[in-house]
Amino acid sequence: MNDIAFLFPGQGSQRPGMGRDLVARHPELTDRYYRVADEVLGFELSKLCFEGSKEELLPTEITQPAVFLTGVAVLDVLRGHGVTPSVTAGHSLGEYTALVCAGVLEWTDALRLVRRRGELMAGVNERTPGAMAAVIGLSAAEVEELCARTHGRTGAVVEVANYNDPRQQVISGERDAVREVAAAAKAAGAERAVTLNVGAPFHCSLMRELEEEFTAELDTVAFRDPRLPVLANVTAAVVRTGAEAKDCLRRQLAGAVRWEETLRAIGDRGVASFVEAGPGRVLSGFCRTTLPDASCHPAGEAGRIDRFLNTWQRPDGTPLE
Incomplete structure (x- = not known):
């Protein structure tokens, strides 16, 4: 069995220069994602990803779309090399990227949602x-x-x-x-x-005041049924429908991220290989501690993707190109 899980990181994984080496190696990503993201958001998110300082990337309303966009670019590169997951999940913000991976959300819709999510969360911190x-x-x-x-x-x-x-x-x-x-x-x-x-104080009851306003945002977006299993943070269980995915995102604002349970649930499906598809290596560390026999591959940079590809084979046993 050669099943693999894609894991998408959330806030806290941001790094100055994230995605820059991917675009250097795969220039088609610029037009496919980064220029589109700049147009959708109305500011140069691409420049902040590639050139922004640690301090410039810190505001929640910047961090969230930046980490999300990097994850989408990594996903594109992995798919371009023929790597497809059998299951996916994302940590907090990363759940949006996982839903894109599973075909539930269009990536531009998810980008708008994470930008608005970040703005609303930052507002809570100003008040409390x-x-x-x-x-x-x-x-x-x-x-x-x-x-x-x-x-x-x-x-x-x-x-x-x-x-x-x-x-x-x-x-x-x-x-x-x-x-x-x-x-x-x-x-x-x-x-x-x-x-x-x-x-902001994420995933606690202080965020509950956002649910009504953010639900209105969620209602503006089309949610499709998943094309592959995707696990939700608040349940650590597979999401069956687009409507269920939307409800889980609403509940996630004030609900806890049940990541250890999520990893164990994926492991119970017989999956023993995990790729962290986004900036940083935090999720790989959680994976190794929770599932010590699993194979965990951080893949947020071109060099790390290369190292992963050198060890991975398709389910039919043929090596990747």
Whole structure:
């Protein structure tokens, strides 16, 4: 069995210069995606991807379309080499790229959605300043208990936003409450509790106020039934219809990313090879920790794609070109 899963990263994976080497190697990507994206959004996203500084890429409303666009370009390159997944999933923002991969969304529609998603999320942070922190070395149950204690004592919002792997959970919520839980995690034996440099408290109940407005945005876009299995963040289960995919994106705003469960569900399908199709290597790390016997390939740059292609064969056993 030679099945493979494509995994698409989300916010936090952005890198200055992302996609630049892909366009240098595959200049057709410029007209196919980058110029179109600039026209759709009304600003030079391509220039920000290729030349933007770390600080220029940090605003949520910039980060999200930039990471998404890079993932779409990587997907195109992989498909051009004959690599097709048997299943796909994306982490948070990456779920939009996964839905493009599965044929649920047109990529330009998804680009508009992620841009609007980023704008709305940034607005929440302006009204209620929040934070996120990665807790490493405690179980999900232990981190949930710490969040519950702080919420019970203060009434402040602090919740597990990402169940990333057996050793890493990300908490999200009001700034002081996140700091308190991070400190309590260290006292409870966590190896680290690292504040994340993100633009809003994603995937917690502070985002629920966006659901109605973002649902109106989702309603403007056509959602088709998936052409291949795609797993949703909020359920860690396969999405069966376009309507279900739309509902999962709505729920994802304030719902936790159940990534460890997602990886295990993919592994239960007999898939043992994973490609991280986008910038960074974060998802490959989660994959190795969760499924230590799996083969994980970061493929967000031309050189990494080359290394993957040198090891991969088509399901019929023939090597890739």
